[in-house]
Amino acid sequence: MIVFLLSALDQTIVATAMPRIVAQLSGLDLYPWVTTAYLLASTVMVPIYGKLSDIYGRKPILVIGIVLFMVGSVLCGLSGEFGDLPLIGGGMPQLIVFRAIQGLGGAGLITSAFAVIADLYPPRERAKMGGLFGSVFGLASVVGPLIGGFFTDLPTAHFMGLEIAGWRWVFYINLPLAGLALFMVLIEMPRLTHRMGGRIDFAGAGLLLTTFVPLLLALSWGGTAGWLSPHVLALFGGSAVSMVAFLLVEARVENPIVSLDLFRNRTFATANLSAFLMFMAFMGMVSFLPLYMQLGLGLSATTSGLAMTPLTVGLIAASTASGFIVNRLGRYKEVMVGGAAATALAAFLLSQTPPDANLFDLMWRVTLLGLGLGPAHLAAPASGAVGSPTAQVHALSLADLEKLAVAGRVAGVVGAAPAVDPRVRETVTHAIQGVIFTGFIVCLLGFLSTLLVPALPLQARVRPASPTEAPGEPPSGQIEI
Template sequence: MTETLSHREKLLTLAGVLLAMFLGALDQTIVSTALPRIVEDLNGLDRFTWVATAYLVASTTLVPIYGKLADMYPRRTLEIIVVIIFLIGSALCGLAGEFGPLPLLGDGMNQLVIFRGIQGLGGAGLFALAFIIIADLFPPAERGKYQGFTGAVFGTSSVLGPFLGGLLTDHGTGWIPGVAGWRLVFYVNLPLGALALWFILTYMPKLAPQETGKRLDYLAALLLLLGLVPLVVALQLNKATYPWTSPITLGLLAGATVALVLFVLRSLRSDNPILAFSLFENPVFRAANVAIFLLGGAFLGLVIFVPLFMVNVLGVSATKAGISLIPQSLGVVTGSVLAGQMVSRFGHYKYWMLGGGVVLLAGLGLLATMPEDVSYTRVLVYLAICGIGLGPTMPLYTLAIQNAVEPPLMGQATSASQFFRQIGGAITTALLGTVLTLTLAQALPATAETAAGAASRTAATTGEGPALPSELASTPGGAGTSPAVRHAFSTAIQRVYLVVIVLAALGWAATWFVPERPLRKTNEVGEPDVAG
């Protein structure tokens, strides 16, 4: 159907999809700077981490299911549904607590947590469908330059989210009579989402899948959710309260393991599996997803631990620590767009993937060897280098996978790459948090014991709250931090970055096993055409 679309219509469809994706990415960070005011208004300090966790759990666990649905139903229909779900969730979040306690939902904080989960239901679809729809609109030989914009969307949202959240929270009260500023953090999605929906309704074609008539395997979907939800929750639990060896954490992980094993067994016998395991026989799919999993962890490790170094070693404010991530985000935007453009022009993606890995490793090496008296400006330069190296990982691994699979499996294959990136980040950052905590406990036991949430507060200010394992505890930091604490954090974070280097190096090594295949000039089933 896309053959009947003009280039202008394709670009307008792309604009709507990217705008919707931007909203989903923005809501991963925009809420963080509003959390202190939300907690104050709704009296929910004991549940503030769940505002982020509810969105993260929903937006991660449902990605594979949306990918399967995209292989069964028209993409346009699904995109409209997920945008509407996201907007309903946004409106409900803005109304949380306005009418006092509600039956079944509880007080305002409970309402907000539940409504954030509804937002996440839509957010999962926004992430998964964006790459799938771009694949429908443009053949692989042209797709790189358009998928490069997805990296720009994530980079821009990570910069704008905390800033916009703080602006609306601090100065938005009074913009709408009787509406607190933090509620605008959610209401701002409504006009932008309506604009995205207009683009989709007006310009997006139906994009019907090639194989229809099959029913979703509901048992497999249930088993997948029963496996992924407790897994992500276990990773997000405050390890100061629920350590890895606690009965609750071990119980969640055990339950997740059993459910995921049953999901695999069910999928192997299903006529219409949510994830066709035959995809793992494809060397591109297999190697690229290993790399994506590892690099997803390296990416989140980068953005989470730098603010802790800034606050607790350099002694800067939490706000200035958040600002320090801007060069990294701009680097991601630059690397993503540049790599996408070059691949579309010259047709070779593997060189750029490997080259980006070298740049990333160089930047991480600089971060891992930072002295305690390193200048703020020098850290910004190191982060920019890392961002440029990370940029090609956003569009190119997904492009390689899409180019290597047949269109009937495009939704499953594409959503799998997004899922492995997200779950890789969740798992590895939880483990990196353990490395940090153990190192601090050895270097300065009192620091580890007092740690239960100060780093979470730092992360909330810097915009990285959703991804931060709650065990990343620290003293409040700042200019008055003692030399002993500064040295302990410097040592611990250097050790963390050594682990991140190992992850990135393994991801780079896995990239060598991704075969370089000519990019198809069409989206038809069959052997790929040689591009360029």
């Protein structure tokens, strides 16, 4: 839980500080890439971490993830302190590179957290645990913006030439919590064994990277250079070619980083599609709401963080309740459909917020958004678990995490160009409303996808060990001390 809290806190604490960061480091046009770099690195590393943890166990991979995350946090806090760096440049490019390093570690945190759930709990219990993890994310979503706003609004202070107060502490605050998590993992965490063997699919990982990077560049530049400009079309084409190559490699390689066979299961495929779309909309909207509140409505960083509190309170309540409901009833589809419908309605209402809206106008809308998102995405791990072989159950966590990463990247970048372009800063309210309306369209697609999810009963116990496990080894899901 501490590991998941650490990762969730980092995703939520930075948002309220971003307007101040880009003002100090001079890079408003690079605003979306601070988030994109983190999530892109996470997306590429998630399947690799998952495969490594299947081979070597969850514990050593989690330790590596925590250490990388701590190193990235320190570097992010130091961005711009030492002038231009060779091959990187000034403050904002430095922050983007260091956020990517942080993302390399962050992928290990969430991958391991969800993998442990899959190891230890049967499908019905996973829904309840998913609800608890959702509550942790909700708690981080409440505390994160408030802490981020508090540090951002503090007067800047210096010690030995370095800033020791201000926005940099939204990164430094990770260190004590990460240190505690590292200590507890080393001392208390048992070793969860899989020992499935096999090689890492580095070719697949490379093709995954060459698929997403051109796609994100095209989405980022298309709004300003024109969607039909030659270099944007070339980027889209290159991404499509890489995607085809990735699918061909994954279909033939012995140990793929993404098992395409799982997506032949209709329940798994449709449930993950729904959650993917919901996270895509959620991360895109939430990434830009603080910018809207501070630049559009003139609120302070602390007040904008406080304004996000109702969203996370609703998310905590709804995610916890939906997890226990799914666990008790053994059904998930009704919960997913209801949550997706509420999320789509909330996104539409947010997109119609009047330009002269007051704080209350925003708060009741984001409350509804949180209430819908809880059941919309936390039932997906349960539905995706139906019919999934034990030896591949780790793919559930990987798919969920990849949804988080891909969703945040794509939704954020699609809306980034008009929302943060300095030439249209005075119309930031209208620009971000366009981003939110795009989120509504994505939510609507997510709602339609939930209608395609089969309503199957959830298992009440863990499945037997996979025959791929070595004789005499503890079966998957058991603990070896």
